[in-house]
Amino acid sequence: MYDYHVHTLFSKDSTMKVEEGIRRAVEIGLKEIAFTDHAEINVWRPGDVIVDDLFEIPIYIDKMYQYKEKYKDKINIKLGIEIGLQREEKDRIAQIIDEYPFDFVIGxxxxxxxxxLYFRQLFQEKTKKEAYERYFQEVLKIVQEIESYNVYGHLDLVRRYAYGEYEDISICNIEMEIIEEILKVIIQKGKGIEVNTSGFRYGIDSTNPDIDVLKLYKDLGGEIITVGSDAHKKEDIGYRIGETYDILKDIGYKYITTFERMEPKFIKL
Ligand SMILES: [Zn+2]
Ligand SMILES: [Zn+2]
Incomplete structure (x- = not known):
């Protein structure tokens, strides 16, 4: 198994030490783990401040290279990042991604x-439908304008926050039409999507994106697809990845994707 979405204490919302994560990955028999800590540029935070939520990338890289070497006989460690994509920050995002030797970038x-989305301003004074449309319309513009990533992370993330008064978190036909446009752009630009298994933990009871989107991506000719747990603690590493491979196989996927220095490699399912 290949877990392509893991956060360590380089992300503000995780306390897992890098080595703790590696040991766990070895213990459960992963072949490869890609660390993808968070980078968000110029984002609003409580206290009404706009900040960079970014770690010391050179230190991160040094550390990953040390562990890569130390554990080379046990597991492949990939140097990744999960970068928040915003059109207004396009140039800085490109600068960060081009400057460092990442293996893999989740946008x-x-x-x-x-x-x-976590603070839910997106939902204020909007119906669920309006909030979803706003979200997916923005994602469409982002994939049209930004190139600095390999796979689009949890494409229907908005569902994770549509709780409470928006009981039904499913996607309707109009949103599927926008998602189809998004997927076409992603495919045409040689990018991919990720299947994120954390939805099973966040009460959505499906992957993000869900099976309908995974089927649509396949039908449209999508091939580049990574699978990740989005673990923020060691117990979640590898979480339901085997089961997700089976879902992909049932849909008709023959390969999942790994990355090395931003180049895709296809692994037979
Ligand atoms: Zn994320
Ligand atoms: Zn994440």
Whole structure:
């Protein structure tokens, strides 16, 4: 198994030490682990401040290279990052990605109009439908304008935050039409998507994106696809990845994707 989405204490929302994560990955028999700590540029945070939520990348890289060497006989360690994609920050994002020797970049939309979905401003004074449309319309513009990533992270992340008054978190036909446009752009630009298994832990009871989107991506000719647990603690490393490979196989996927220095490699399922 290959876990392509793991956070360590380089991310503000994780306390897992890098080596703790590696040991766990070895213990459960992963062949490869890609660390993908968070980088968000110019985002709103409580206290009404706009900040860079970014770690010391050179220190991170040094550390990863040390562990890569130390554990080379036991597991492949990949140097990744999960970068928040925002159109207004396009140039700085490109600068960061081009400057360092990443193996793998997840581009994610955690933030719409500077607001992290987590704080739920996106939902204020909007119906669920309006909030979803706003989210996916923005993702469409992002994939049209930004190139600095390999796979789009948890494409339907907005579902994770549509709780409470928005009981039904499913996606409707109109949103599927926008998602189809998004996937076409992703494929045409040679990018991919990730299947994120954390939805099973966050009460959505499916992967992100869900099976309908995974089927659509396949039907449209999508081939580049990574699978990741989005673990923020060691117990979640590898979480339901085997089961997700089976879901992909059932849909008709023959390969999953890994990356080395930003180049995709296809692994038979
Ligand atoms: Zn994320
Ligand atoms: Zn993540």
């Amino acid at each position: 994610s939309s955690h933030t719409i109009e500077k607001y992290d």
